[in-house]
Amino acid sequence: MVSLVNDADAGVAGALAHVKIDKSAGVPIYVQLAEQIRLLTHEGVLRNGDPMPTVRTLAVWLGINANTVSRVYRDLQVDGVLRMERGVGTFVDGASQPMKQRDFKALEDKVLEVIRLGRDAGMTSAEVSQMIEIRWKESRDA
């Protein structure tokens, strides 16, 4: 399962294979991609120093435009998550510490339970996401 496209791409081919873009979702593509990359750093799949695929390569992989990927990389660079070197490539840089594996597992388990409960009740994923957003803000303000 080793990709031989080029060294940079091979490094994270597996990691970024998990990225899924829903073009018909209400959420803009660049937000989906940015948040999923952030998520992979928390998950520990992407770690500081790891090379990211080139803008064009990732665009092809995801079936989106290179400019869109470029915007995401730029936004994440401003945020300190990525570092772009002109003529060289893009690298994971200031990613926050990855979660401990058991913490991430715990989070994932809860997420799957939320999904099961929500789906059983006939909810949509957007509905559950909204529930997260609302409660997130409430508990922050509380």
Add this chain to the structure above:
Amino acid sequence: MVSLVNDADAGVAGALAHVKIDKSAGVPIYVQLAEQIRLLTHEGVLRNGDPMPTVRTLAVWLGINANTVSRVYRDLQVDGVLRMERGVGTFVDGASQPMKQRDFKALEDKVLEVIRLGRDAGMTSAEVSQMIEIRWKESRDA
């Protein structure tokens, strides 16, 4: 400053007080509102036959444009969640069965745990929402 203009508005004032709109979120306002209304029907706060506030009233409450509320009502009517009666008002109609209270409580508990774990790891709410979306699709396709 409680509005007593008509019974419809008074009827669900409490219920819709929980709706929160984030204008700066990536998610469009009309999606936020629609999904939150859906959520309230699952929660049992909005039940079949309940009168909804008028388009204008809700727009004022939420500080958003009346056209946006109008669109949401229209979408939810197409979806069978609301029923608009010309000259009379808008009512909750084909809402799915509300969840059993203990089921909703269980869901809410899991959601709060997800929020706690995610926030502890330094995640954003959008990041967790993306995690929900991704895992939702994966478990559906599995």
Add this chain to the structure above:
Amino acid sequence: MVSLVNDADAGVAGALAHVKIDKSAGVPIYVQLAEQIRLLTHEGVLRNGDPMPTVRTLAVWLGINANTVSRVYRDLQVDGVLRMERGVGTFVDGASQPMKQRDFKALEDKVLEVIRLGRDAGMTSAEVSQMIEIRWKESRDA
């Protein structure tokens, strides 16, 4: 000299008339525009609350693409200089205090002297700008 294009545009037509874009300069267009807008806020020509021209209008005025203007507005919003309201328009927002008129006059006078001395010596404007950049960093690090 009052422009009657529309209220928003009229408000700053005079102010933004000073903006000059050099498409063949080494400096990217979006940097030129962003810095010149910033400059106008320091100069006091653009003040908090002032409406900016629409993205498309300014693009036409400057003979550049709307996406380029859009990027500038977005960057300045992130920086807190502008505030964009969807469907409404863009406004000057968190601009720092404009300079006192005599301070600005003093700055402008010095700038004109620098230009005169540089030009007399056969320098290019880019050369003088580099001199500014170098000395700026040196005096900051000192």
Add this chain to the structure above:
Amino acid sequence: MVSLVNDADAGVAGALAHVKIDKSAGVPIYVQLAEQIRLLTHEGVLRNGDPMPTVRTLAVWLGINANTVSRVYRDLQVDGVLRMERGVGTFVDGASQPMKQRDFKALEDKVLEVIRLGRDAGMTSAEVSQMIEIRWKESRDA
């Protein structure tokens, strides 16, 4: 780790020590370098006949790519500022007369005043540079 590989490098080591490259500036590296070399000729630090460092040496000193230095040397040769002799080296050649020391001092003083005033007003160096560019063109056209 002072290089003594050849006399050319040693000759201007001090002069070129003042060159500063900002990789994250909006201005392309090759423009920064070219203008700074030009500036050093006006300043009188680099004089006709002076040997320049080899392309590779300067690239290492500045931490930039040799191709970039090479391009600058080529551009400056076309411009008549440098002369490249195959197999021998690169020399300052058609540089304009260096400024009289007191003139340069006057320019430098004004520049420092501009920097002080601009910084006090909360400006960025790019903002001041834009001011120079704009006023430069205006006073040229006037």
Add this chain to the structure above:
DNA sequence: GTGGTCTAGACCACG
């Protein structure tokens, strides 16, 4: 009619 997103594609700066 506002800003926002996305695309396709050209050309440039840099290594």
Add this chain to the structure above:
DNA sequence: GTGGTCTAGACCACT
């Protein structure tokens, strides 16, 4: 071959 900028133009979200 990398990222960066810019353009032209379509379509969408929102007021």
